[in-house]
Amino acid sequence: MTRALLLFAFAALAAFSPAQDLVKQGEAVFSKSCATGYCHGAKGTNGGAPRLAARGFDQAFIANTVQRGIPSTAMPAFGTTLSRADLNAVVAYVASLNGVTNLITNSGPGGAPAVKLxxxxxxxxxxxxxxxxxxxxxxxxxxxxxxxxxxxxxxxxxxxxxxxxKALSTSQVSTVTLGGESMPALLVSKKANTVVFYDLTSVPPVLRTESPSAVQTRDGSPWxxxxxxxxxxxxxxxxxxxxxxxxxxx
Amino acid sequence: MRIPAFFLLALLPLSAQDAGVTRNDWLHYGGTQFSWRYSALDQVNTSNVKNLLPAWIFQTGDYTEYLGSTPIVADGVLYLISASARVFALDAAKGTLIWQYRYPAPRPGIAGSHSDFIQNRGVALTDGKIIFGTRDNFLVALDQKTGKEMWKVSVDDPKQCGCNNLSAPLVVKDKIIVGGNGGDQAHRGYLTAFYAKTGRLAWRWYVVPAPGEKGNETWKGDSWRFGGGSPWLTGSFDPDLNLVYWGTGNAAADFYDADRVAAGTNKSKDVNLYTASVVALDADTGKLRWHFQEVPDDIWDYDSAYEVLLMDRQIRGQMRKVLVHMNKSGLTFVLDRATGEFLSSFNVPEVSNWMTGVTEDGKLVGRNEPVLGKTQSFCPSTAGAKSWNSTAYSPRTGFLYTPTNELCNDITSNDTKPTEGRFFMNGDFPTKLPPNRTTYSHVDAWDPVTGKRMWSMPYKFVLLSSMLATAGDLVFTGDPEGNFFALDARTGNKLWTFQTGAGHRGGSISYSVNGRQYIAVTTGFQQTVVGSAIVGLFPEQSFRPGSTLVVFALPEGSR
Structure with missing residues (x-):
């Protein structure tokens, strides 16, 4: 490929840049995860949390904050809960609100793995x-x-x-007897001072902590x-x- | 035959008058299960309140968010929970620490959902246990004597529902009942009852009925699945009627109803049941006994989740068992609590444009609804004519004391479709100050029977702290500037004020140890949600955060 052709290819890429699509996708992610009136508001302009539009943020700062959150505040880390594609998109969108024009379409590692089913x-x-x-x-x-x-x-x-x-045998379920009552249980830990187990008598299971002297445990259960x-x-x-x-x- | 007076007293059934008041202890979030926030203690009264001084102060050390909880006191021990669920047992006379418990790092929720908001409104005490909800949606029971964890149960999966439970659970006989939030997410709200002894499930009642259940027909298509209605605060209990009362949240999505309300629906009654309603459930089974929907098709986020005050009052010449209930709009209903019959209503805010009135049978008139694609100002705001902080009721004056705010918001609706557990409010709603006012809140005294405002004390900013009424004819509350103050319950005159150093967003209580009356107040202003919206309205002010309990008493020897 000649150099001229290469330049042309780049120009074409820019003209049909995925950046605009990304910003559009980011706006959709933003509206569900960030734009509530409690937080950053529509287009990051108002709401309970700080304004995000026109703050002069650069894209690296935005990517870092979105991924890691701000500890001890209501700003969560989205790095493990949003997919890579959604993370890229929302970062690009917030960058666009700050006048960033040369948007980076992949703003870093991380993101929840997408399972296609x-x-x-x-x-x-x-x-x-x-x-x-x-x-x-x-x-x-x-x-x-x-x-x-x-x-x-x-x-x-x-x-x-x-x-x-239905026929599954559940050998890990044992029997705990406490105060004269026997119950199906999943033992979590047995220490000098505490026995911790899930009481499976009904759903949801209840994580119970008892003193070892108060409970008897034995393998197996009719559960x-x-x-x-x-x-x-x-x-x-x-x-x-x-x-x-x-x-x-x- | 002469019957000794004390014998006659013993024969009288326990009346609401007795069931509603606290004495030495403060055992429930609302004082008692009648939710009056009224103490029968009168050592501190209108003539000596000017002498009140701090007796002790406790700093929780948990400064991530505000201290918004209402403490519990039993037998001289005060139990306090902080925003990130550190629980403390303190000597209620001295403030010395008896035990403390630190909730571990929460399991993940949905980023950008309720699990991000660090707060807790209080613990419950029953069966020798201190029980509380968490922001990662567990219900946890600690040993009252040691603070050691006894049981822990997952109310729901926060990474699926975006929901959690941060309000004080309600003790009902051998059970503990929790609501939960999530109504702002794509979620279907419910109340859940667990046995206090074991943590096992007793019952769950869904606010939004499933197909085949009565009321489901009030929902368009499958909108019931994410219909909201989460009852996110604390209810009340009448042991005589064996009924649990709870207010339910708004229908979801908030500001756009075309996906949940069929075109041409008559909106005068029962739309999107049982959202924005007061419900009465059988305490043993959780079965619905009656409902009264306050805001049919709640398209303004005026959810009815607030506290329910149970009282017996003379109405039109007849003693009635009633409940008094205010929703976020400030519209306050008086209902027969045995049947749910509408008796009367009154509207608390001065600035209100979402409807023009209420008919004699309790139906809204002149609805003014948000329209898709338009930005319009609605008053009161979604922060509420009153926020979630509670009112108080004094049986001595017969008045309901309310912290009322005059705020509006500019609502712009959208028609976004739901994704389970993600925010589902369908609108933007920046809070605004109404024009042509210099004060934006007031403490009011209302006679709930006549619906008359008996007095009003204006305040320049907003009031977001619960009220406390006492038999000393005092009403206490705090403001965002840090002032904790006492008003004359009969006139509203300010009798005493103390600068506590940080803004108020929690609640105050009164209790007594060894014959000395104490008044305890939580301080530290909220940094998120309503708190931050308010900070944004008054940028010149310093509504300071913090997490401190300040406890007042009359100086020793001065009583």
Whole structure:
């Protein structure tokens, strides 16, 4: 390629710069994560938090603040919660509010990894944490693919089908007896002064801290996983398993 | 036969008059479960209040945000929670530390959601436990004697819902009930009851009914899924009726309703149930007994989440069990608390343009709604004719004491679609001062039965601290400049003021130890949300942050 052609290619790139699209995308991210009236307001002009427009911020400063937040203030670190693409976009947008014209389209490392899912797995992801099922959803006790609460140990092996999921043996669930009452429990720690366990009598599980002298523990429990997945039918469980297959690394 | 008077007294059923007042202790967020914030102590009164001096001061050391909580006192011990959930048990007479607890670093929520706001409004005490919510949405129980954690339960997943619970839980018999915020996010609000002993779930009641449940038909399409309504403050409890009362938040999205209200809907009653309502739930089951919607299709963010005061009053010649409830608009309703029947209403702010009145059966008239694509000024503002800080009620005067603000905001609506857990307010709403005024707030005394303002004391900035009423016929509150002051409960005359060094955004209480009456107030002005909006309105002022409890008493020997 000749030098002239190369220059032409750069010029063309500039004319169809992705920067404008990026700023537009950034405005959409900004409107949901930053622009609320409690915080920076529409177009970063007003609201409870400091104004962001026309402050003379450069893009590196903006990228750093967006990613890391400002400790001990309401300004959070977005570096692990927004995707790389959304981070780039929102940083570019705030830079544009500060008159930065030579926008950098990739403002650094980090960002939440994007997991692409389709069909059954995507439906399974939504079901896994479906808020309509209240505490009956999987994510009350399980974390998978960055969704949910890690009460149970990470899922290592995904059951083959809904029947296998229902028949799942849960050897890690033990029995704690406290004040004459026996309950299914997941032991978290046993120390000289404290026994910490999840009480699985009902959902959501309750993290309880007791003195070792007050509790007896023994292996095994009549508790069965089948008793807590009644919020889903077999087809839904099957979709959830597809999701788990997509995100659980063996 | 002559019956001794004390015997007659014992035969009388426990009346609201008794159930609403605190004495030596201050056991609940609102004083009692009737939420009056009224102390029967009268050692400090209108004639000697001028002698009040600090007895002790406690600095929490947690200066990340304001101290907005209301302390609890039981048997000479004061329990205090700071913004980032450090909990302290203090000798209530001396201020010496008995134990302290530090909540660990919170689990992640959604950046740019409620989990960013560092605050806590108070603890609850029951079953030998100090119980509180956290900004990463746990409910935590500590041993009252040692401060050691006993149980901890996840109310919801903050990285999914963008929600948490930062208000004092309500003690109801063997249960502890928490609301939660999240109504500004794409979220569906609820109240949850846990057993105090074990932390196990007792019941959950969703503000927004699911398909197949009564009330779901008041929502367009599947807008109910993220319909908001989060009951984000603390409710009340009437043990005689076995009913729990709670105010619910606004419908979501706030400023744009075309996605949640079907075209042509009659907006006079019951739109987007049960948002912006007062609800009465069976205390044991959480089943809805009755509801009264104060703001059908709440398109202004006037959510009804505020405190519910339970009292018995003579109305049209008949003793009635009533509740008095103000929402953010300042419109205050008097309802029969057994049935939910509308009895009367009165409007507290002087500047109000969102409606023109209320009918004799409690329906709004002359709605003035935001329009997509237009910027219009609405008053009061979303910060509220009153913010979340509480009113107080004195059974001696029969007056309700309110800290009222005169603010407006310029609302510009948009039609953004929801993403679960992300902000879903659909509008921009910068707070503005109304024109042609020199004062922007006032402490008022209202007779809730007649709806008459009995007196009003203007203040130049705004008032964001809870009221305290006492049997010494005093009303206490604090201002953003740092002044803590006492007014004559009958006239509103200012009798005493003390500069505490930092702005007020919390609450004051009164209690007694060994016969000495104390008045405790939390200080330190809010840096985010409403607090920062207010700072922005008065840029020349210094509304200082901090996190200090200041406790007053009459000097020893002067009583």
């Amino acid at each position: 389709s069909g059954d797995a995507a439906r399974g992801r939504d079901l896994f944490s479906d808020a309509v099922r209240s505490f009956g959803r999987c994510s009350t006790c399980h974390e998978a693919g960055g969704i949910g609460i890690a009460v149970a140990t990470p899922i290592a092996k995904v059951p083959a089908d809904a029947a296998a999921l 069965r996983h089948a008793s807590v997945i009644g919020a889903y039918n077999d087809a839904e469980l099957s979709a959830i398993l597809s999701y788990l297959r997509a995100v659980v690394k063996p």
